Every structure is written in structure tokens, then in C-alpha cells.
Amino acid sequence: xxxxxxxxxxxxxxxxxxxxxxxxxxxxxxxxxxxxxxxxxxxxxxxxxxxxxxxxxxxxxxxxxxxxxxxxxxxxxxxxxxxxxxxxxxxxxxxxxxxxxxxxxxxxxxxxxxxxxxxxxxxxxxxxxxxxxxxxxxx
Numbered sequence: 001x002x003x004x005x006x007x008x009x010x011x012x013x014x015x016x017x018x019x020x021x022x023x024x025x026x027x028x029x030x031x032x033x034x035x036x037x038x039x040x041x042x043x044x045x046x047x048x049x050x051x052x053x054x055x056x057x058x059x060x061x062x063x064x065x066x067x068x069x070x071x072x073x074x075x076x077x078x079x080x081x082x083x084x085x086x087x088x089x090x091x092x093x094x095x096x097x098x099x100x101x102x103x104x105x106x107x108x109x110x111x112x113x114x115x116x117x118x119x120x121x122x123x124x125x126x127x128x129x130x131x132x133x134x135x136x137x138x139x
Contacts, residue, residue, distance in 0.1 A: 004096050006055035006076040019044075020053040034115050037066040038133055046070050059084045059097070060104040062115035065128035067093060083116065090123065 003011065009025070010018050017036040019027035027044060029036030037056075041049065050071035056063060059077035064087035067075050075088060080097040081104045088095045104113040118135055122128050 003098065004076050006053055007078060007098065010055040016057045018055045034062045034066060034132055035136055037063055038136060041070050058104065060113055060116045061087050062119045062128065062132055064088045065119055065122065065125045066132065069125035069129045091125065
């Protein structure tokens with residue numbers, strides 16, 4: 001499957017997250033994990049993020065719920081988890097992906113991603129945002 005133009009731009013940029021309004025990149029980050037999504041929400045504001053397209057290297061359920069929280073119109077991922085697909089579908093977000101995995105792992109490759117564990121039983125995007133932000137503040 002050919003890459004979407006958003007994912008092509010993401011790969012060329014060397015960044016981990018790009019947020020587009022139309023063809024314009026309004027936010028970019030080389031940081032890993034869900035922190036860039038929190039940073040985009042906090043620096044730009046949810047109202048101004050409504051309808052954006054996000055291009056992210058890895059989208060798990062935590063990132064999916066943050067995209068729903070910000071009101072993204074579309075999510076493009078190089079790698080997506082099964083739980084992320086389920087959450088995006090549940091919240092009515094369109095998504096495109098290159099590869100799928102059953103579950104995201106921690107950098108050690110063994111343990112489940114801590115943010116995936118954090119939101120495992122959460123479906124409310126607002127609750128996910130509060131919990132993820134609190135967890136990031138602890139780290």
C-alpha cells in the first residue's frame with residue numbers, strides 16, 4: 001500500500017508527529033510516545049485542533065484517545081495497534097495505517113507499553129487525557 005502524503009511527509013521530516021491543517025504543518029515533534037500529542041493539545045488548544053490530520057509513527061490506544069479528545073478529523077500511522085483501531089472506530093475517526101500490531105510494547109520489547117496499560121479500560125477521551133497528562137508529569 002502506498003504511503004499517504006501525510007505519512008510520506010512524516011517519514012521525510014524525521015519527526016515522530018506532524019499535525020496538519022490542510023497542507024500546512026501546524027505542529028511537529030521529534031519526541032517519542034504520547035507526549036507530543038499532549039504538547040500539541042496544551043500549546044495549540046483543543047478548539048483550534050478540531051478537524052486536523054495527525055501523522056504519527058506509532059498509534060496505540062492512548063494516542064487514539066488523545067486524537068479523539070482533540071477532535072482530530074483523521075489519523076495516519078506508520079504502525080497502529082489493534083486497540084487503537086478499535087478506539088478510533090468507536091469514536092468515529094477516520095484512520096490510515098501502514099502496519100498493524102496486536103499490542104504495543106515498552107522499549108524493552110517485552111512489557112506492554114505503560115500508556116496502553118494506563119488506558120486499557122478507558123473509553124472516554126477526556127478521562128484518558130487527564131490520566132495520561134498526570135502519568136507524564138510523574139515521569
